[in-house]
Amino acid sequence: MKRILLFIPIFLLTFKSLSQPITVDNSTYTVPQLVQDVLFASGSVGSSCVGTISNITWSTGSGASNGTSFGSSNGIGYFQNTNPNFPLTSGVILSTGNAMSAPGPNTTTLSDGSNAWPGDTTLFNYITGLGIDPGLTDYNNATVLEFDFTPLTNQMSFDFLFASEEYGTFQCAYSDSFAFFLTNVTAGTATTNLALVPSTTTPISVVTIRDDAHNGNCASANPSYFATFNGGANAANSATNFNGETVLMTATSVVIPNNVYHIKLVIADRNDNSYDSAVFLGGGSFDIGSASLAGIDEFDGIDDFTGPNAICGSETLTIQAGATSIVGATYAWTFGGNPIPGANSFTYTITQEGDYCVTITYPSGCEQTDCLVVEYIPSLAIGTPNDLTVCVPPFNLEDNTPVIVNGLSNTVTYHHSLFDAQQLASPITNTTSYNGYNGEIIYAALEDDMTGCITTTQFTLYISPALCAEPNPFTPPNLTLCESSFGSGTAIFDFTPQTPLVLGSTYNAADYTVTYHLNQTDADNDAAAISPINAFSGTNGQTIFVRLEENADPTSFGTTSFQLFVNPLPTATISGSTAICYGTSTGITFNGTPNTIVTYNIDSNPNQTVTLNGSGTASVVTPNLTASSTYTLVSVLNPATNCSQLITGSATVTINPLPTVTISGTTSICSGTTSVISFNGTPNAIVTYNSDSNPSQTITLNAAGNASVTTPILTVSSTYNLISVQNPTTNCAQPQSGSAVVTVNPLPTATISGTATVCSGDTVTISFSGTPNAVVTYNVNSGTNQTIALNGNGNAVFTSAPLSASTTYNLVSVTNPSTTCSQTQTVSAVITVNTAPVINTPADYVVCDDSNNNDGFNCNFDLNTIINQVNGGNPNIVVTFHETLTNSQTGANPLVSPYCNIDPGLQTIYVRAYNNGSPACYSNTTFNLIVNPLPLANPVITDYELCDYANPGDGIEVFTLNSKDAEIANGQTNVTIGYYLTQSDAQTQTSPLPNLYTNISNPQEIWINISNNTTGCSSVSSFNLVVNPLPSATTPDPIFQCSNGATTQALFDLTINEGVVTAGNTSLVSVTYYNSLLAAQNESSPIVTPSTYTGTDNEIVYIRVEDNVTGCYSTTTQLLRVTQGPIAVTPQALHYCDPNNDGFGVFDLASATAEIAGGVWPLTGVSISYYETQTDALIGAVPSLASPYDNINPWTQTIYVRVFYTLTGCANYVELQLIVDPTP
Secondary structure (H helix, E strand, O other): OOOOOOOOOOOOOOEOOOOOOOEEEOOOOOHHHHHHHHHOOOOOOOOOOHHHOEEEEEEEOOEEOOOOOOOOOOOEEEEEOOOOOOOOOEEEEEEOOOHHHOEOOOOOOOOOOOOOOEOOHHHHHHHHHHOOOOOOOOEEEEEEEEEEEOOOOOEEEEEEEEEEOOOOOOOOOOOOEEEEEEEEOOOOOOOEEOOEOOOOOOEOEOOOOEOHHHOOOOOOEOHHHEEEEOOHHHHHHOOEOOOEEEOEEEEEEEOOOOOOEEEEEEEEEEOOOOOOEEEEEEOOOOEOOOOOEEEOHHHOOOOOEOHHHOEEOOOOEEEEEOOOOOOOOEEEEEEOOEEOOOOOOOEEEEOOOEEEEEEEEOOOOOEEEEEEEEOEEOOOOOOOOOOEEEOOOOEOHHHHHHHHHOOOOOOOEEEOOHHHHHHOOOOOOOOOOEOOOOOOEEEEEEEOOOOOOEEEEEEEEEEOHHHHOOOOOOOOOOEEEEOOOOOOOEEEEOOOOHHHHHHOOOOOOOOEEEEEEOOHHHHHHOOOOOOOOOOEEEEOOOEEEEEEEEOOOOOOEEEEEEEEEEEOOOOEEEEOOEEEEOOEOOEEEEEEOOOOEEEEEEOOOOOEEEEOOOOOEEEEEOOOEOOOEEEEEEEEEEOOOOEEEEOOOEEEEEEEOOOOEEEEOOEEEEOOEOOEEEEEEOOOOEEEEEEOOOOOEEEEOOOOOEEEEEOOOEOOOEEEEEEEEEOOOOOOEEEOOOEEEEEEEOOOOEEEEOOEEEEOOOOOEEEEEEOOOOEEEEEEOOOOOEEEEOOOOOEEEEEOOOOOOOEEEEEEEEEEOOOOEEEEOOOEEEEEEEOOOOOOOOOOEEEEOOOOOOOOOOOOEOHHHHHHHHHOOOOOEEEEEEOOHHHHHHOOOOOOOOEOOOOOOEEEEEEEEEEOOOOOOEEEEEEEEEEEOOOOOOOOOOOEEEEOOOOOOOOOOEEEHHHHHHHHHOOOOOEEEEEEOOHHHHHHOOOOOOOEEEOOOOOEEEEEEEEEOOOOOEEEEEEEEEEEOOOOOOOOOOEEEEEEOOOOEEEEOHHHHHHHHOOOOOOOEEEEEEOOHHHHHHOOOOOOOHHHEEEEOOEEEEEEEEEOOOOOEEEEEEEEEEEEEOOOOOOOOEEEEEOOOOOOOEEOHHHHHHHHOOOOOOOOOEEEEEEOOHHHHHHOOOOOOOOOEEOOOOOEEEEEEEEEEOOOOEEEEEEEEEEEEEOO
16 A cells, blocks of 8 residues: 555646638538537547537528528638647638638738628527627627537537637727537536636627727727737738637536537627628547546546556556446456456456556447556565464464565564554554464564555464374375486485475474484484485385474474385487488388387477387378478477486488479571570480470480570471470489470561542542551652551551642562561552543522421422533533532432422532543532521411490491501511402502501401512411400499498498399409499409498499400499488397206397387387397398297307388397306
8 A cells, every 4th residue: 555646737728829821611521520520530639539429500601501591601611720830720610701711811801791691599698698798789690500419528628719800990899709608408407608708707709808909999808818910010921811819718618428418609790790700619629538547446536557656566456437437338448458358347446567448439339448557566575474373372473573574674563454454553562472363364564665565464373272282294195206317216306395294284384393314213213314305316116204393392293204206217219311302201210118209390490299109119201391301309208107308319301402494595587597495404404395296305404504406497486395304313303394485477568559540639548558567668650769667457558749640659568677577569559640620609599488387498499500600601511419518529419400408498509510521520619509488477367356336336447457567577577568358469469458447347357468678588378357346234223222320321232233234144244343434444443342332322333344255345334322220239138047057048038129229119110020040130030039038059049139120121230148047
C-alpha cells in the first residue's frame, strides 16, 4: 500500500489568433457529412464516436433538410486555413448570408440574404425573454444546424469564434445574435444556451463583446474576448470578409453519459437582412467523450500507473472504461495485445503489471479503444517463514524474524490480521512469549523505507502434544539417479530435499536436526554424519541411515533409512557417409543401446529423433538431396530409465552436381541461306538434341564446355531442341529443355494497280500491294526511281497531280526493311487522258404548287426546255438531268419529262454534259426546281352570323365582308382576299362583291379567292352568311309578395315566371334580370341573386332572354307588388308539471294565441293555427293541431305557428316551445 496524490490541471479555454485569408466551399461535403466528418472528424483528429450522431437537420437561405427553399444564399459551408496563425485550421461556417463570401480580404460589405429568408422563433423567444434587447422586433436570415448525440463522458465541448460585419459601425446598439441550444432529451430538462461570454450568463453578440477603440460612441464590453478588427489598414490582409471577430472560445457543458441530447446551432440577422454575421466551428473539436481508462476506489480518477505512480507489488488495481457503463455497449479487454478470456465488463481488476487495453463497441457499431500501462513496485525480497510447532505454548515468533528479513535491514512486525499488517496497525508486542492457539495465522509486515510499500507474509502456529514424546522420523522415499559418467556405476545425490520429508508436519525444523549416516551404528551414536549432504557419491543399491534429534534434548532421537539406485547411461553411433548425384537419396544407419531414442540433426537444423529397435539398430532415408548434407548425433535417451547423455558422430552425404547445357543460335535469315547453332555447358559433357523432331543426335562439349553445328540451306524455319546431357565422369545425367529457332524470312513481293482512262486535269490513285511494311521502288515514265512504304496490311496508295497527258507507272523492286530481304519486280499501271465540254448554268425553274395540300410538289416540270440553256444549242453535247451529284457524275438514273420533284418546295437538279463519244469526260452544273406554296384560306371558315334585329322575322341583314379577312388569312401576310357569288368568279377573280353586302337568301354561300402578292399563287374557298331569329320573351303577370309590417318592400323570387317568359324553353335560353332597359341591352350589372331579390311596390324589373346557341336576345318587363302581412310575436314557452315523470303532458295551445297576435285577440281577418312540422305550417295543412294538445316528443317539443291574413293572403310564422318539467 502507499498514498497517492492527485494533481488535476485546469486549462483556460479561450485563445487569440491572427489570420490570413481562409477558403470556403459548399460542395465538398453534404450537411450531414459536415457534422459527422468535419465537426466530429470521424477517423482523424476527432475523439468522438460519430455513430452516436443522428437526426441531422438544417435550414438556410438556399433550402432546408425538409425540402423548403427560400430562394436565397447558402449560409452553410466548409472552411479551411493554411496559415498557422489562424485559430482554426478547418471546420464549419454558419452565416446569415452567403458562406462563400466569407473569405478575406475585408473589401466588401456582406449583406447577402433576401427578405424571403426567415428568422428563428426559438432564438427570438430566448433573447426576448432575457430582456436584453428592447429594440428587437424580429430575426431574419437564420441559418440553423441541429442534431442528436449521446455523450460517453460527463462533459462535452467544442471550439468556435464569432465574426460580424457590424463590428465598428453598428457595434453599439445593433446586434445579430446566435445561440447553441442544448437539451437533455432523455431527462426532459430545460434547454440551455452554451454560447455565453465566459464566466457569465450573457449571450455572445456584437454588443456583449466589443472594443471602443473601433467605435468611441459606446464603452467596451468584455474587450479581452475581442480578437481582431479587420477595418482600416487591416482590411487588405484580413482572414475573413467580416469587420471583426472574437477570440477562439470553447463551448462546454456538464452532461449525463449515455443520455440522448439535442443541440441546435443557430445564427440570425437582427431586425433586417443587412450586415451579415457568422460562427466558425472548429473541425474535429466536437468532443462528447471516449473510452478513457482510469482507476476507481483508492485510485479513483488516476490514469497513470508508471514511474513514481506505480503501485505496490502486493496491491490489486481495479480500472474502468469511461465515466459510466454504456447500456447496450460491449467491452473487450486485452493484456499485452492478447484477449483476456471472460473480461467483458465495464471494469477489470489488475493483478500483474503490463499493457492493458479496452475496446468498446457501442450499439451503433462504432468502436473506441484506450490503453494504459501498469507498473508494479517490486515487493521486498523477504524469506518464507516456517510454521511454528510446540507441544505446549508459548511461541517465540522471533524464531521467524531472521528467515523473513532474509538479510534485509527492515524491521518486522507481527499482526493478528492481514488488514492490520497492511496498515502496520496493532502489532503484537509479546513476540518472544506469545500464547497462541492451534491453527492461528500470524501476519508479518515489512515497510520499504524508499517507496512506502508494505510487504506481508504469513505463517501458522501449531500445538502438537506428541512433540513432548521421543521423536519418530518419517521415512523418506528412495532416491534414483543416472550414473554420473558412462560406465562409472556411481551418481552424486543431494539429500537436502529429504530433510523436510523426514520432519513431516509434526516436527519443526527450528527445533530438530536431521543427519545422514552410512550405517545404523553411526546413526544411533550420532557419529560420522555424511557431509556435505548435497554432493554424496552413491552406488546402486546402497542404504542411507537417517537420525532425527531434538535440539533441546540431544538424547531424544529416532532413526529411519532409505536406498540409493544408480541406472547406466545409454550409447549410440552413426554411419552412412557416401557420394550421390544431385536430386537423389541414400540411407543413414544408427546403432546403440536397444530401445533407446537417438536425437540427431541435419546440417545443424532443428533436432530430430529415431528409436532403436530391440537389436539396437535404426535407419532413415534422406530426401532427394540438392546439396551436400551432414547428419550429426546429439544425444541418446533410455525412456525406461530416463537416463541420457550427449554423444558425438556424423555421416556426410556428398552431392555431385548434375551436368547442364544451353542452346543458342535463335536468329532470322533470308530464304536460301544457312545459320550456326551453339551449345554451352558442363565441360566434356555429352549433349543429345534433335532438329524439327527428327531423330536424336549427340555432340560432345570440349574442355571449355562449347560445341556448334551449321544448319543446311534453309527455305523454311527450323527448330533445334535440347533433349538431355550426361557427365561421363560422374555418370550423372538429366533431361534438358531449350531450343534455338532459325526463322526463315520469305522474300518480299509487290504489285501495282491503277490503270484507267481519265479526263484531262483529273488525278488518279495508284495502288501498291504486297508484303506488309515493305519498301517499293518505282518510276514514272521510266524516269528517276522513287520509293513508297507499304503499311501493316501490305498496302500503299498515292494520288497523282492533275494529268494532262497519258502516263505510265513502273515497278522496279521491293525490300522488306525488317528482314533486309529484297527482289526485283516488273509490272506497270497505264493512265489514258481525255477532255470534257464547256457548258452554261441554267436559270431556276419556278412553278406554283399543283394541289391545295401545299405539299411542295409539282408533276409538270418539262426538263427538256432546259437543254438548250445548258449546251447553247450544240447538238454534239449530250445533256442529262439527275437527282444527286453522284448520279450526275456516274450518269446513272437520268430524269425524264414531265418530272415530279421529290424534295418539297426547293430541289436541286444536277446536270451532266459530255461530248458525244466521250461519256467519261463530262461537265457538271446545277439549277433549282422551285414550287411556291398556294395561299390557303382557313380550313374551317366559320359562318358569318348576325341576329335579325333590323326587321325581326325577315331574315335579311347587312354584312361587312372584309371583317372575315383575318379569319380567312389565318395568320398569313402579303395576301389579298376577294369575295364572290360563285366558285367560277372566285377562280377567275371576276365580279367581286361590295364590302357592305345584303344577303339575298338565308343562309347564303359566299366564295373567296386568296392570292399571294409576291408569287401570284392563289386558291379559293367558301363560307355561309346566316341571319339568326330572336328568342321569344313574353311579358309575365305581376308578382305579389307580403311584407311583415308597414314597409313597401318584400323579398321576391324573380325566377318564378321564367317558364311564362320563355314559353317553356328554359333549357335553351339564359334569363337575366336588370334594373333598367339599357342595362339589360348591354348586359351591364345584372341582379346577382334574382331568387332572393328585395323589391319595392310597383317596381319594374327588366328581363333579358338570350339564345344559348346564337347569343341573340329579346327583352321584356316584370312588375312587382308588395302587400301587407300580419304581426306574429314569438310566445313564451308553455310548461307542464309531470306527475309520473314520463316526459309527456297536456298543453293548452290556445293560451298562447293572444300573445302571438301582439296582445289583442281576436283580430279581424287574422287566423292563427298550430302544427307539428314546419312544412305543414308553411303550406297551411289541414287539419291543424287542436287544443288541448298531448306532446309526442318527451320533455321538450317545438310547435310551429302560422299567422295568416285572409285579406291579403300573407302569412308569418313563429315557434312555440312545449316543456315537460319533472316532479321532484
